[in-house]
Every structure is written in structure tokens, then in C-alpha cells.
Amino acid sequence: MPHFGLMNEDELGPIEGPLMRAKLHIRCGRRRLFEGKIPMGIITLYDALNSAMQWYIADPERLKVLHTMKGEDMRNDKSVYEVLTRSRVLDGSFDYGEFEKLVDTALTEEMTAYDYQEFLKSLESVMIQLGVMPFDEDALPPEDPSTF
DSSP, X not given: OTTTTTOOHHHHHHHHHHHHHHHHHHHHHHHHHHTTOHHHHHHHXXXXXHHHHXXXXXXXXXXXXXXXXXXXXXXXXXXXXXXXXXXXXXXXXXXXXXXXXXHHHHHHOOOTTOOOXXXXXXXXHHHHHHTOOSOOGGGSOOOOGGGO
């Protein structure tokens, strides 16, 4: 994964760890898309989104104002997305179910003809709503080219 060797998630803690992971995966996922490594870019961005959502709910102050329902598993990414949408942190314009289908396709197909522009724009909108983007990529540890 793009963050191996660039960060120690445990050392950063439950809030800063997922945030750094999300940023590193956003950077790497975009690069992979631009390089034509579309399936790996999509999968990397899936991890970025899930890390970003976990970062968001890791903050006790943010968590306590979310509209959760009894029995919702906040370790389940789809549930977290639904809570964030219900709580109006996210506007709901991003189709998480379609994203999951896209990830499933990325796991089994090359997708060389896939036009990722709208997907990337939509995903970046979610990252902006969560407060993960924009960020200064130059402030991140330099990429390791051996990460694919």
C-alpha cells in the first residue's frame, strides 16, 4: 500500500493516523489513475475514503453530534457513510453503493477504457466535505516508487 514505510499509523494515533493514510492514498490513487493503472487507483482511493471516514468519526467531538441509530456498526464503512450523509456532513451526491460496485470491477478487470474523470471529481468532493482536502502534497512524505 502507498503508506508502507512512509508513516507509522499506530504512532500517529487513531485520529492523525487515518488522516495521514487518507492523504497518502489520495495522492497515490490519483497518480495511479493518471498513469493508466486504473484498477489500482480505484482500490487505493477506496482505502483513502474509508480512512477519511474513520478519521472523521475518531474525533469524539465530531462523533457525538452525528445522528447514529441504535445498532449501527461504525466499523462498517457503508454504515459510516450513511451516518455522515444522514448527519449532513456529506451532501449524499456521491453514490457509495456504485463506488463499491466499481471497486468490485476493479478487483477483477483491467478497466483500460474506463473514464475516471467524473468519479474522481465526485470522490474529491466527498474529501472536501469531510475536511481532508485540500491539503499540501509537498508536506507529505515523498512517495516511494516501489509502491507500484
